[in-house]
Amino acid sequence: MNKDPLKNYVQSLVPLTDDEADAFVAPFEERRVKKKQFIVQPGFTNRHRAFVLEGAFRSYAVTPDGQEHTLQFAIENWWVSDFNSYIYQHPATLFIVALEDSTLLQITRVQEEALKASSHTFETVFRIMAEKGLAFEHRRLLINLSHDAEARYENFLLNFPNFVQRVPQYALASYLGMTTEYLSRIRNRRTRQES
Secondary structure, three states: OOOHHHHHHHHHHOOOOHHHHHHHHOOOEEEEEOOOOEEEOOOOEOOEEEEEEEOOEEEEEEOOOOOEEEEEEEOOOOEEOOHHHHHHOOEOOOEEEEOOOEEEEEEEHHHHHHHHHHOHHHHHHHHHHHHHHHHHHHHHHHHHHHOOHHHHHHHHHHHOHHHHOOOOHHHHHHHHOOOHHHHHHHHHHHHHHHO
16 A cells, blocks of 8 residues: 555655654555545544545535535545544534545544654644644635635636546536536636637
8 A cells, every 4th residue: 555645745744754754654544435435424423534545525515405515625635524523523414425436545533643642743743734724714715705706716727727627517616606507607608718
């Protein structure tokens, strides 16, 4: 099992010796997931934090009237989890589904706590990850509140070009807070302008 992408990710946050990097990734276990397979579903406690080695995932919630709201996409070198369920070990409220055949490296909450307790450096890694995640969500919220639909799409294209061809249009529209039809009109208008 190749854990080098996770080692590289962690070492981009905090300098680690080779032995420290090996110790950090040791508890992570590989999991292969088929396209359309769920790794988290509402009502079941999310037992793992997962690092994407290969593939793509979508995290979403469903309202009582059946409307889906996409909260997150994750591709290679991204983390995916229902973090509220994972951290507090309560039943999940999100669906997380594989958009492609995928491979994850996952760790349990107990293993993560043991890692953090074993090394201040490892605790720092998780703290930086949490800070970066919070800052990302803050930026996303501000963009959603202060930009119109077209500007939100342009921002997504600019910042996440690797996602655009890998996520279904309905999921991207949901993530951006618009209908699939409206996103299609924006894309068609962009295509006409570029040609």
